[in-house]
Amino acid sequence: NAGVMQNPRHLVRRRGQEARLRCSPMKGHSHVYWYRQLPEEGLKFMVYLQKENIIDESGMPKERFSAEFPKEGPSILRIQQVVRGDSAAYFCASSRQANTEAFFGQGTRLTVV
Amino acid sequence: TQLLEQSPQFLSIQEGENLTVYCNSSSVFSSLQWYRQEPGEGPVLLVTVVTGGEVKKLKRLTFQFGDARKDSSLHITAAQPGDTGLYLCAGVLNTGNQFYFGTGTSLTVIP
Numbered sequence: 001n002a003g004v005m006q007n008p009r010h011l012v013r014r015r016g017q018e019a020r021l022r023c024s025p026m027k028g029h030s031h032v033y034w035y036r037q038l039p040e041e042g043l044k045f046m047v048y049l050q051k052e053n054i055i056d057e058s059g060m061p062k063e064r065f066s067a068e069f070p071k072e073g074p075s076i077l078r079i080q081q082v083v084r085g086d087s088a089a090y091f092c093a094s095s096r097q098a099n100t101e102a103f104f105g106q107g108t109r110l111t112v113v
Numbered sequence: 114t115q116l117l118e119q120s121p122q123f124l125s126i127q128e129g130e131n132l133t134v135y136c137n138s139s140s141v142f143s144s145l146q147w148y149r150q151e152p153g154e155g156p157v158l159l160v161t162v163v164t165g166g167e168v169k170k171l172k173r174l175t176f177q178f179g180d181a182r183k184d185s186s187l188h189i190t191a192a193q194p195g196d197t198g199l200y201l202c203a204g205v206l207n208t209g210n211q212f213y214f215g216t217g218t219s220l221t222v223i224p
Contacts, residue, residue: 004155033212042201043156043214056210091155093212099205101146102212104155 003027004094005074006105013082013112021077021108025094032075033093033102034060034067043091049075050098082112116140117202117215125221126192134187134218136202143207145185147176150199192222 003026013019025032030051035043045059049069060067064082069075079086089109093102120135136145144163148156160169162178162185169176173196175188185202202215 006155035214042217043203045211045213048210059211099143099210099212101158101161102203103158104148106155 004092004103004105006090006092006108008108009106011108011110013110015083015112016081019079019082019086019110019112021079021090021092021110022074023077023092023094023105024074025092026096026103029094029096029103031095031098031102032069033095034075034077035091035093037089037091037107046077046090055098079110082110084112086110087112115216116213117204119200119202119215119218121218122216123219123221125223128193128222128224129191132189132192132220134189134200134220136185136187136204136215138183138204140204141182141207142204143182143209145178145182145202145204146212147185147187148201148203150201151197156201189220192220194222194224196220197222 005024007022032049034046036046037043047060047067048056052071064080066078089107091104091107093104095102117136117138126132146161147159149159150156160176165180165182167178173190177186200218203212
């Protein structure tokens with residue numbers, strides 16, 4: 001899974017600030033998935049993107065959260081006006097084709113203070 | 114409601130023992146993956162099964178996909194401390210666009 005690169009690994013934000021999480025998929029992969037994981041819990045789906053398109057955002061909160069996967073550059077998960085409840089580990093995964101084997105990055109651990 | 118239920122949730126065993134982790138659902142999946150996650154790290158893909166009844170072996174780990182593609186099991190033979198971690202199953206529905214993750218099984222192997 002070292003091929004999927006996420007940065008930063010750790011991010012600290014004050015309440016009300018914006019958090020931007022980046023994910024570079026593995027080479028040759030055009031499908032990206034974002035998940036959130038709280039301590040002692042499993043992975044919760046947030047959004048699935050294919051280059052320049054949002055395919056499924058059913059797991060993403062309607063407000064303050066957005067995601068993009070531009071033609072050039074990494075996928076970005078953006079959280080506006082962060083609150084304490086946004087503190088979690090956010091994982092990105094990528095796959096070569098839709099819903100085939102997905103490989104995960106090491107995650108970004110967001111802490112809102 | 115959780116689409117994939119794993120059992121047991123926690124498991125602590127002695128080195129050398131065998132164990133089985135179960136992943137169950139009432140839904141049919143086109144494929145199912147097993148991952149292992151260590152603290153502070155991302156999930157690492159262990160195996161993908163796609164055919165009902167399929168059995169795959171990875172050294173001391175044996176994975177089975179149920180005939181109806183609704184459930185799966187992971188069996189570890191002669192567990193070692195290095196097997197310690199969180200084991201997650203994840204499935205893709207026939208009509209789905211996402212990987213649904215199970216509740217996870219936290220395994221501790223005591224030397």
